[in-house]
Amino acid sequence: MTTKPTRSKRATVHDVALEAGVSRGTVSRYVNGERYVSAAAREAIEAAIAKVGYVPNTAARNLVMQRTQAVGFIVHEPHSLFVEDPNIGEILLGANTRLSEADHQMAVLIVDTERDTDRVARYLSGGLVDGVIIVSARADDPVTRVVDRLRLPAAYVGHPPGAAGSASFVVIDNVGAAASITRRLMETGRRRIGMVAAALDRDSGADRLAGFREALGDAFDEALVEPVPLYSYSAGRDGMRRLLERAPDLDGVFAASDAVAAGAIEAIKETGRSVPDDIGVVGFDDSAWALRTTPALSTVRQPAAGLGAEAARLVLARLRGDEPAAEVRLDCDIVWRGSA
Amino acid sequence: MTTKPTRSKRATVHDVALEAGVSRGTVSRYVNGERYVSAAAREAIEAAIAKVGYVPNTAARNLVMQRTQAVGFIVHEPHSLFVEDPNIGEILLGANTRLSEADHQMAVLIVDTERDTDRVARYLSGGLVDGVIIVSARADDPVTRVVDRLRLPAAYVGHPPGAAGSASFVVIDNVGAAASITRRLMETGRRRIGMVAAALDRDSGADRLAGFREALGDAFDEALVEPVPLYSYSAGRDGMRRLLERAPDLDGVFAASDAVAAGAIEAIKETGRSVPDDIGVVGFDDSAWALRTTPALSTVRQPAAGLGAEAARLVLARLRGDEPAAEVRLDCDIVWRGSA
DNA sequence: GGCAAATCTGTGCACGTTCACAGAATCAAC
DNA sequence: GTTGATTCTGTGAACGTGCACAGATTTGCC
Structure with missing residues (x-):
């Protein structure tokens, strides 16, 4: 049962340094594109990286940087939403586009069962995301509680339940x-x-x-x-x-x-x-x-993509330390068909 | 510009230990529900956790455990998929249900623009997920290259492009x-x-x-x-x-x-x-x-939810170190309407 | 050649956790 | 009271990275 994965050890910055004959610090500087790395060192490091197949470990970086460049996107009640509501897809894409421009990764977390709720709450509280976008939030929910307690930068699409401390929300007018x-x-x-x-x-x-x-x-x-x-x-x-x-x-x-x-x-x-x-x-x-x-x-x-983009903008603003508007109202389009 | 977030420092296991008058190790044991922690210690720790508002840092845990209990779910070409294809939502939910049962978190990553591709590839290679489910993979793509190179446990919905090394795929019959x-x-x-x-x-x-x-x-x-x-x-x-x-x-x-x-x-x-x-x-x-x-x-x-669930099952099997079937074929239902 | 500035490099520490190990305390049995 | 097992606890090391700092080397200039 459950045999040890025995995944072949990944190369670290240390291995690269050893192979290239330089120090960890120099490799780190090269990887992050900082100044002050000589041409000779650069070449040696490039060769070494290719040879040992190095890829940076994001978990370690997150730990030391205290920042992930990732934003969670939480979807509640997905059955009704995904199947019936075409808006949710648009909102998703609108948010992703904006986050992508700011070089942030969006991770969609689906809350379906009761188990999901707690697991997602753990995920958020674990420092794996810098902020969070929440659609169709529920009133009394571990997820929203975690967001409140940790003062996690957040933006709600639709009215948030209760008073949202560190959160903005975006609604249609x-x-x-x-x-x-x-x-x-x-x-x-x-x-x-x-x-x-x-x-x-x-x-x-x-x-x-x-x-x-x-x-x-x-x-x-x-x-x-x-x-x-x-x-x-x-x-x-x-x-x-x-x-x-x-x-x-x-x-x-x-x-x-x-x-x-x-x-x-x-x-x-x-x-x-x-x-x-x-x-x-x-x-x-x-x-x-x-x-x-x-x-x-x-x-x-509804300007669905706009809702997502705006929510993303609000979260990004909070991430920068700004204090954006608590509420944003978006205008809607009218589609003229046959009924009037 | 970009003021320091100055986020109030989160409590660590060390703070809890100090507050409760025990050691880090004991707190860690309590948090992970291991044996060998006395009633007195337990009470002190519980009180301390409540007082300092401690939540475990998942990034640190991931780093030392070399495991995240998370699986990525990658969606390509989302515009056409989300808007027109109701299946994608069902696949998503099917996969989430199965992963949830196995206490794994699913993170949906959307690949829209070119920038997304590279960022998602970085995300995957950074060790933030243990495995990955990919729908509608593209032929020559940084994402699939990363999956191949790192031998990341993977399952494709639909035929994978090229020979998939450490991957299975699930298709309809x-x-x-x-x-x-x-x-x-x-x-x-x-x-x-x-x-x-x-x-x-x-x-x-x-x-x-x-x-x-x-x-x-x-x-x-x-x-x-x-x-x-x-x-x-x-x-x-x-x-x-x-x-x-x-x-x-x-x-x-x-x-x-x-x-x-x-x-x-x-x-x-x-x-x-x-x-x-x-x-x-x-x-x-x-x-x-x-x-x-x-x-x-x-x-x-198409048995869309089944496709997702089966893909999840395949990834989970690989995570356990098993070598599941390379290909799984699912039966389809027939819906009988007016045209025949 | 001397001196300051600019460029480059290596080392130790920190991030917050888990794990292995050693040691202390308790308990049971004779 | 000794022995041995069991339960409990604390400590140091490791995970892989970024950053500050000190030291080494080169460059520019008179």
């Missing part, structure tokens, strides 16, 4: 985006515009309603807002049914999410009305729902 | 899957079954044709095979047009990929025939194409 798409709906000639608002107990839900109200200004009519509890298809369908009964003359609807919008379209079609001829519908998120409806949804797209 | 779906096509009553074969110069393409031939046995007819160069929509459409001219009495088609199948369906509809009533069509991959066609494609689904 829900208010602005909601206002923007509502305004565009008005510009297409819609006069009586309603909203199926969802999850008003959460920031995102409340903000989207606020943006809707802001865009309409004086034209805002409380009676045309139908609140539903969840960002779901069925909630959207039921909410839209109620809204149509109350206001049959509606000609435009802003749904708080694509799933809600898909439900709303279903409800509209039930009454014999057509989308977008009778009623224009817009959603939010540009999720998979947006392409499943007929016609396809006009909706708000 | 193209022959078996092709035979299987062809057989199912026959069972639905199709009599004259053709194939739009693609990329016969690649293993995957040749194997899928071989499976097709195997399933048909004596009923195989060379004339009903139309080879096209690429796994593309347009190649599928053009190939199917030719095939239909040559064999108008066809009632079933196996397309070498979903994209090819989508093109084939287009060509079939051009002639006024219907799918699946006149001609049944099956594809391969269960990609996004499969749901875009009308009717939706019956196709072969």
